[in-house]
Amino acid sequence: MESSFAIIAEPHRRAILSLLLSSERSxxxxxxxxRLSQPSVSKHLRVLRDAGFVESRIxxxxxxxxxxxxxxxxxxxxxxxxxxxxxxxxxxxxxHLDKMDxxxxxxxxxKHEQP
Amino acid sequence: MESSFAIIAEPHRRAILSLLLSSERSxxxxxxxxRLSQPSVSKHLRVLRDAGFVESRIxxxxxxxxxxxxxxxxxxxxxxxxxxxxxxxxxxxxxHLDKMDxxxxxxxxxKHEQP
DNA sequence: CGGGTATATACCTCCGTGAGTATATATCCA
DNA sequence: TGGATATATACTCACGGAGGTATATACCCG
Numbered sequence: 001m002e003s004s005f006a007i008i009a010e011p012h013r014r015a016i017l018s019l020l021l022s023s024e025r026s027x028x029x030x031x032x033x034x035r036l037s038q039p040s041v042s043k044h045l046r047v048l049r050d051a052g053f054v055e056s057r058i059x060x061x062x063x064x065x066x067x068x069x070x071x072x073x074x075x076x077x078x079x080x081x082x083x084x085x086x087x088x089x090x091x092x093x094x095x096h097l098d099k100m101d102x103x104x105x106x107x108x109x110x111k112h113e114q115p
Numbered sequence: 116m117e118s119s120f121a122i123i124a125e126p127h128r129r130a131i132l133s134l135l136l137s138s139e140r141s142x143x144x145x146x147x148x149x150r151l152s153q154p155s156v157s158k159h160l161r162v163l164r165d166a167g168f169v170e171s172r173i174x175x176x177x178x179x180x181x182x183x184x185x186x187x188x189x190x191x192x193x194x195x196x197x198x199x200x201x202x203x204x205x206x207x208x209x210x211h212l213d214k215m216d217x218x219x220x221x222x223x224x225x226k227h228e229q230p
Numbered sequence: 231c232g233g234g235t236a237t238a239t240a241c242c243t244c245c246g247t248g249a250g251t252a253t254a255t256a257t258c259c260a
Numbered sequence: 261t262g263g264a265t266a267t268a269t270a271c272t273c274a275c276g277g278a279g280g281t282a283t284a285t286a287c288c289c290g
Contacts, residue, residue: 009124010248014193021196027267040249042268061257061266069201076194078129079187081136086184125278142237155279157238176236176287 004071005078007051012036013044017053017067024057024066119186120193122166127151128159132168132182139172139181 008014012034019025019033031041045065048054053071056063123129127149134140134148146156160180163169167186171178 003124003126005120005129006124009118009121011118012248014120017197021200028265037250038267039251039269043248046268058257063267067197067200069197069204072194072197073201075190076198079191079194082132082182082184082187083191085136085182086188089184127278143235152280153237154239154281158278161238173287178237 002047002051004051004053004074007047007053007071008075010044010047012040013048013053016041016044016048016065017072020054020065020067024064026062026064028062030065117162117166119166119168119189122162122168122186123190125159127155128163128168131156131159131163131180132187135169135180135182139179141177141179143177145180 008017015034016030019030025033027038027041027045030036030045031038034041045054045056049056049065051071052068054065055068056065058064123132130149131145134145140148142153142156142160145151145160146153149156160169160171164171164180167183169180170183171180173179
């Protein structure tokens with residue numbers, strides 16, 4: 001019951017997902033491409049599969065893993081209000097930076113601003 | 116130098132970011148809203164600030180924290196190729212959006228708001 | 231100045247997790 | 261059938277991170 005966010009916090013798992021973007025791969029493929037031990041790859045794939053990020057099909061002794069969209073879509077949806085936020089504020093930010101660029105810091109003296 | 120993904124893997128930190136969407140808040144505000152000890156809140160804010168997710172301004176003895184857009188934009192960018200991927204799987208997309216839809220299905224196709 | 235408030239830091243503990251080695255399971259082929 | 265290949269699981273270890281308590285720091289106001 002880990003959140004999708006926790007799942008993709010792991011760099012190797014993000015790498016796996018990115019690799020699977022182009023085509024499905026076997027555990028051995030990923031092992032070589034990630035330069036990680038086979039059990040580690042298998043365990044990451046287990047986590048990803050339990051969370052619905054990937055699914056596998058069997059071909060002979062191999063298991064071919066491929067992407068599934070749903071969990072990352074949840075992450076994408078969590079970002080929606082933040083996208084609204086930064087599209088609202090980016091203009092103001094640019095204006096602000098622009099002003100800082102032209103006007104030297106003339107305001108009241110700056111004290112310790114290191115919280 | 117933790118990745119933005121690791122930062123937002125922590126549920127309390129995501130909660131902080133969501134709260135800051137509506138308005139800036141002091142540590143005490145967040146402490147009450149999260150029901151977390153003050154030092155824990157401060158530590159999460161420290162992590163968020165070091166990673167650029169928030170910034171603070173001083174008002175009397177309080178520190179008011181507000182959102183900064185950049186780090187979440189990086190996350191958003193990482194998702195771009197995956198969005199392309201799942202837009203190829205329109206069936207699953209429709210299913211998912213239908214499930215998310217609060218309004219009972221109107222006749223025929225529905226339209227979903229999208230930024 | 232001194233007491234009250236607000237926040238940050240130090241220190242400790244506990245738990246989860248990622249990595250590795252060794253082993254089990256499964257499938258193919260000669 | 262037996263050996264080779266491919267993947268999964270069991271077990272262990274070490275490290276980091278999140279939480280709490282206690283304390284330091286900073287600012288306000290009477």
